[in-house]
Amino acid sequence: MDHKLFDIEGLVEFTPRVFADDRGYFLETFSMKWFEAVGIQPNFVQDNQSVSKKGVLRGLHFQKPPFAQGKLVRVATGKALDVAVDIRKNSPTYGQHVTCLLDSEKQNVFYIPEGFAHGFVALEEGTTFLYKCTNFYASATEGGLLWSDPALNIDWGLTDPLVSPKDEILPLLQDFDSPF
C-alpha cells in the first residue's frame, strides 16, 4: 500500500497493490490499516454508488455538521477527476482545492475528511463511482458550492459538463458562509 499526502491537510491518496494473474486481478479496496498508517480513524457507516455518463459532473457538495461526512472515494470502472475544496474557515488553505484522477486501472482511492466540498466529473462512459461515508445521508443538511466559480479556479478538464439543475444554482465562494 502506497499513500500520498497533499499540501492541503487531511487529504490522502491510497494506491493498493493489484494482484493480477491469468484469472484476472484481486485487490483490497479498503483497510483500516491504511488509516492507522497515517494516524486517521474514520468511522465509515454508509457506502454509496453512482454511475455516470461521460461528462457528468456531480458536486460540489457537503453535509453540514453534525452530519458532515468524510469520504473514501474510488472508481470501480471508468475514470473520474475528483475534486476536494477546503471549506474549513480557519484553514490556511481555505478555498483551495486538490484534484485526484481516479482510475479503475490504477485502482487508487482518495480520502476526503469532513470540512471539504466534494465533486467529480466522469471522464469515461458509465463510470462507476463508489464511496464510503463517515456519516449517514441527511438531505436537510446538504450544502454546496458552484462547480464553475472562477474564485475556485478548478480545471475540470472539460468546458461543458452535464450538471444537474440543482448543482447549477449552488452558491459562489464569495457568497458562502462555511459551517466548518
Ligand SMILES: Cc1cn([C@H]2C[C@H](O)[C@@H](COP(=O)(O)OP(=O)(O)O[C@H]3O[C@H](C)C(=O)[C@H](O)[C@H]3O)O2)c(=O)[nH]c1=O
Ligand atoms: C447522496 C445521497 C443521495 N440519495 C438520493 C437522493 C436523491 O434522490 C438521489 C440522487 O442524489 P443526488 O442528486 O444528491 O446525488 P449526487 O449528485 O451524486 O450527490 C453526491 O454527489 C457528490 C459527489 C457527493 O460527494 C455526495 O456524496 C452527494 O452529494 O439519491 C440517497 O438516498 N442517499 C445519499 O447518500
